[in-house]
Amino acid sequence: MNTQRAPSSEFRLLATPLVIFLLVFLGFPAIVNLIYSISDVSFETLRRPKITGLSNFVAVWNDSAFWQATWFSLRFGALTALLECGLGLILAIFLSPLIEKRSWLMAILMLPLMVAPALVGLMYRLVLHEFAGPVPYYLWAWFGASLSFLGPTSAFWTLIVVETLQWTPFALLLFYMAYRAIPTEVVEASAMDGARRWSLLWYIELPLMAPTIAVALLIRFIDGFRVFDNVYVLTGSGPGGSTASLSIYIYEAFFKQGAIGKAVAASVILFVVSFAVLYGLNVIASRRKGVLK
Amino acid sequence: MTLTTIRKGGLLAVAIASLLASPAFAKVTVLGWPGGPEETALRAATDVYNAKPDVAENDKVELLFFNRDGFWDKLQADLAAGSKAFDVNLLATYSIGRYAPFMEPVELSGEAVSVYGDAVLKTMQYEGKQFGVPTDLSLHFMYYRKDLIDALMKDDAAKAKYAEISQKHLGKKLEPKSPDEWNWDDYAATALYFTQAVNPDSPTRYGTVLQLKNLLFNMMVFQSLPRAYGGNWMDDAGKITVNSEAYRKGLETYKLLYDAGATPRDSLSYEFAEANAAYASGQVAAMMQWNAAASDLTSKEKSPTVAEVTDTVAPPAGPEGRFTHIHGLGFGLNKNAENKAGAQAFIKWLSSKEAALTYARHNGAPALTPDVVAEVAKERPDLVKLGEFASKYGYVMNGGTSAKALTVYELQAKEFTGYWSGQQSIDDALANTEKGMAELLK
Known part of the structure; x- marks a missing residue:
């Protein structure tokens, strides 16, 4: 097929709306953010920030709450990503024959995804309440005692379970699609060569699903790392800030403390680190691609 | 699609937008605390005010509510942005200092001191100036x-x-x-x-x-x-x-x-x-x-x-x-109000005995002086205790109204x-x- 390159003037004209859109909706806020991050700024001085250098970055760097929130987000993101993808993978493989025959099952399994995360937080606040919730009620009725689901030692794990229950169906959906896309000829050929079920899974199916697994892990880690809604509704930032994620830290610094410069500086640090990590992963992936070629 | 169809669609869109934006055309727009007894009481008081023959058509009050979640943060952002969407806004004792730069002091009715008493009026003061009328007290x-x-x-x-x-x-x-x-x-x-x-x-x-x-x-x-x-x-x-x-x-x-x-x-x-x-x-x-x-x-x-x-x-x-923390919810004047005179007139009336009693009879929680609360004591016995505790045990920490x-x-x-x-x-x-x-x- 012959392709013709558009003249450069026409190309520029066609690209102009997109460039304007990016400049207005991404470029402008990014520049304002950079200015605020090096300024002494409050709600009263939003239009006339006073440049103060890197003091906001120093304040964030020296703030133990920032590191506590970073550690929480890293742990939360990593653990929920692993659990959701692990469970999603197991469910996708084991439920695949069933879903294939009864496709409405998939619709039911996807239901948790339809609920807003803030609503999930509210729901569990009620479900786990010692005097109003069904779970503690039956624990008291059957065992004469109940776990302290949102106490200082268990709140983190309760949040992990709540997040995992809501988002495992997302991983299940991705893995089911990837599993169904494995060419049947390959599976049949392996079976004819004598591969048992476990070998088939380990040496054929999982390697073919690996790109999907990597993408799912990345998406779920990013989602878990930036968690806000359900954690904020369920435990707030927790006693002593123990369940404050980075998003909650930034929100509280901005709105609750009115420390706009500090909040924006924290978000800039977060952006730079995230960009570096993603760039690094991209470089590694490109090198692997090169090696495979 | 013909030109006529487009024109009709445009007119319909303008009509819908006008209906949706109706609060913006209100004579005096009051931003209230949504979804609780405060909303019920404010609606009742507003009805009484709007029914008064001496309130000009241009000064009638319309109410505006948004969600309680994050209310103060959203209000902060609106005020800082110079919003003109409301003339009168909700105010709390603990946030007066934060919002004062975007508001103006108000003038209360001559009855305010005898209706509320000095201690309660102070819950709406910042740096010696009255920034609001205290409609609800919490303790x-x-x-x-x-x-x-x-x-x-x-x-x-x-x-x-x-x-x-x-x-x-x-x-x-x-x-x-x-x-x-x-x-x-x-x-x-x-x-x-x-x-x-x-x-x-x-x-x-x-x-x-x-x-x-x-x-x-x-x-x-x-x-x-x-x-x-x-x-x-x-x-x-x-x-x-x-x-x-x-x-x-x-x-x-x-x-x-x-x-x-x-x-x-x-x-x-x-x-x-x-x-x-x-x-x-x-x-x-x-x-x-x-x-x-x-x-x-x-x-x-x-x-x-x-x-x-x-x-x-x-x-x-x-x-x-013996002490109980007190703070008030009240209403103050947005510095960027489009109808300042009308808003000020409503605030002045809101601090009168008539308004306070209307507010109290419709589930509000104003802290009233003993003489005034006696008039609603049968309907609202809880307000007697509220007024008594506020005057005997109420306190605000030093710095409790700061920015x-x-x-x-x-x-x-x-x-x-x-x-x-x-x-x-x-x-x-x-x-x-x-x-x-x-x-x-x-």
Whole structure:
């Protein structure tokens, strides 16, 4: 097929709306953010920030709450990503024959995804309440005692379970699609060569699903790392800030403390680190691609 | 698509947009506190105002509400952006300093002092200027189970057990007293006595329920305890005084009750609603709670287990007296209001006796002087107590209306809950709070 390159003037004209859109909706806020991050700024001085250098970055760097929130987000993101993808993978493989025959099952399994995360937080606040919730009620009725689901030692794990229950169906959906896309000829050929079920899974199916697994892990880690809604509704930032994620830290610094410069500086640090990590992963992936070629 | 169709569609879009944007065309637009008794009361008062023959068509009031969640943050952003969407906006004692730069002082009616009294009017003042009319007052009651306390007072064996428990946990032998005579040690001893983890024969699972979530409003409930021991945020010279024996006593009392199991283990995630649910279950003997909970906890329909056996008194006393935190919700004037004269006229009327009585008769919670509250005492007996407690025991901490007051509460919530949950020592919690407050209130 012959392709013709558009003249450069026409190309520029066609690209102009997109460039304007990016400049207005991404470029402008990014520049304002950079200015605020090096300024002494409050709600009263939003239009006339006073440049103060890197003091906001120093304040964030020296703030133990920032590191506590970073550690929480890293742990939360990593653990929920692993659990959701692990469970999603197991469910996708084991439920695949069933879903294939009864496709409405998939619709039911996807239901948790339809609920807003803030609503999930509210729901569990009620479900786990010692005097109003069904779970503690039956624990008291059957065992004469109940776990302290949102106490200082268990709140983190309760949040992990709540997040995992809501988002495992997302991983299940991705893995089911990837599993169904494995060419049947390959599976049949392996079976004819004598591969048992476990070998088939380990040496054929999982390697073919690996790109999907990597993408799912990345998406779920990013989602878990930036968690806000359900954690904020369920435990707030927790006693002593123990369940404050980075998003909650930034929100509280901005709105609750009115420390706009500090909040924006924290978000800039977060952006730079995230960009570096993603760039690094991209470089590694490109090198692997090169090696495979 | 023909040109006519496009034109018709455009006209329809303009008509829908006009309908949706109707509040923007209001004569005087008032941004209220949505979804509770405050909204009901404001609607009733507004109807009375709009029906007045001397209120010009251009000065009629229309109401605007948005969600309670994040209300103050959204209001902050709107005011800072110079919003003209409302002429009059909601205001709270603890946020006056934060919003004052975007508002204007107001003039109240000549009746305001006789209707509300000076102490209540002060909850809407900042740097000596009146920034709002105080329509609703919030303070704390101690809710308690009178059936349980009466039974305890009549039983000699129970009294002996009570003395034994107080000796063991508080280091002094105490006798049960009537709740209106309690000091904070009596409260702690009673809470321990009615806790099954401490006293297996207790009829309730917990003696009290503390609101320990890392949340600024919970610090308002807590601080009446240190205040009764002389605690304050800062002295008259502006020196931060939070690292004191008074705050130490308050923090340690809460910690003692939490560690002894006198309050649910999940209390560290409890706020208003959770504490109410715990008390209404009948498994709690006494608690400090906002006056706003009174109607629910004494309603047979809403709290059938405890409604008929619940009574309220002011929070317990300390060596310096008996105190309850007070703060007001009210209405002030947006600096960017488009109809300032109309807005000012509505605010002036809102501070009159007629408006206050209308507001009180429709579920509002204004703190009225004894003469005025007498006129609605039959319909609203709870307002009698509200006015009495506010004038006798009400206080605002030094710095409690400053621009950073909310941030101070946030700081205290983080540090104090860190201590109660065992993440840091009391020395660190107090030192961090003092350091942070010195920075915020300098």
